[in-house]
Amino acid sequence: MSTKVLFIGDVVGKPARIYLKDILPRIREDLDLDVIIANGENASGGSSISSSTAEELFNSGVDVITSGDHIFKRKEAKEALENMDVLRPLNYGKLAWGRGYLIKEIKGNRIAVVNLLGRVFMQPVDCPFKAIRDFLPQIKEEAKIIIVDMHCEATSEKLAMGYFLAGKVSAVLGTHTHVPTADERIIDNFTAYITDVGMTGSFDSILGREKYQIIERFLTNMPLRFNLANSDVRIQGVLLEIDPSTGGALTIKRVEYRKEE
Numbered sequence: 001m002s003t004k005v006l007f008i009g010d011v012v013g014k015p016a017r018i019y020l021k022d023i024l025p026r027i028r029e030d031l032d033l034d035v036i037i038a039n040g041e042n043a044s045g046g047s048s049i050s051s052s053t054a055e056e057l058f059n060s061g062v063d064v065i066t067s068g069d070h071i072f073k074r075k076e077a078k079e080a081l082e083n084m085d086v087l088r089p090l091n092y093g094k095l096a097w098g099r100g101y102l103i104k105e106i107k108g109n110r111i112a113v114v115n116l117l118g119r120v121f122m123q124p125v126d127c128p129f130k131a132i133r134d135f136l137p138q139i140k141e142e143a144k145i146i147i148v149d150m151h152c153e154a155t156s157e158k159l160a161m162g163y164f165l166a167g168k169v170s171a172v173l174g175t176h177t178h179v180p181t182a183d184e185r186i187i188d189n190f191t192a193y194i195t196d197v198g199m200t201g202s203f204d205s206i207l208g209r210e211k212y213q214i215i216e217r218f219l220t221n222m223p224l225r226f227n228l229a230n231s232d233v234r235i236q237g238v239l240l241e242i243d244p245s246t247g248g249a250l251t252i253k254r255v256e257y258r259k260e261e
């Protein structure tokens with residue numbers, strides 16, 4: 001029997017959380033899921049996460065929350081990162097709040113979830129390739145199934161991580177751009193890969209935020225505040241089937257759910 005994992009893209013604020021609460025329990029049952037992983041870097045008001053927001057996602061059925069460059073933008077994130085199954089990218093280094101990977105035991109299988117952050121067109125951070133290279137032997141000792149969230153702007157850097165970890169981890173899944181790509185594949189018959197899984201939030205928007213405010217920012221170059229958009233809410237992600245005896249991925253499929261309005 002394969003292990004079924006649903007990985008969903010960046011959850012943007014309350015509209016996304018409400019929709020997840022509505023339908024995630026049903027999706028879990030319909031797809032007979034073993035694990036649900038969600039990127040929560042935008043979960044609280046579009047930026048970062050608090051423990052109450054993380055709790056909401058866990059109550060909806062999410063097992064592990066990953067994140068990215070926005071995670072430290074609220075001080076409330078510290079509590080969630082230190083006490084809950086919420087990850088920050090591994091390559092922030094030892095001194096940053098929280099941890100970059102965790103192991104979950106689900107239905108007798110040990111599953112590792114790892115979070116990495118890219119560096120191309122992003123703020124400076126330690127090298128994600130060296131970080132995973134150093135930690136991988138330890139992670140492999142603890143779990144066969146290893147899911148990596150590669151949170152990153154550049155497609156080339158994400159693809160490079162996919163091929164760098166080919167045959168070594170179950171999946172390398174891109175997040176951060178909020179736009180899904182149509183390049184899912186299984187590399188070397190083992191590692192599921194997609195450049196970006198997309199997002200969870202309003203699509204009548206620019207990356208989940210009010211579109212006219214973003215246009216205003218482009219017109220003025222002023223650092224304006226953005227509100228979250230609320231209509232045409234969708235969940236985007238990928239569904240993985242993994243062989244628990246080898247840790248190799250068998251299938252990767254893009255999924256999308258649209259809220260009825």
Ligand SMILES: [Fe+2]
Nearest residue numbers: 010041042176
């Ligand atoms: Fe994001």
Ligand SMILES: [Fe+2]
Nearest residue numbers: 068069070176
């Ligand atoms: Fe991001």
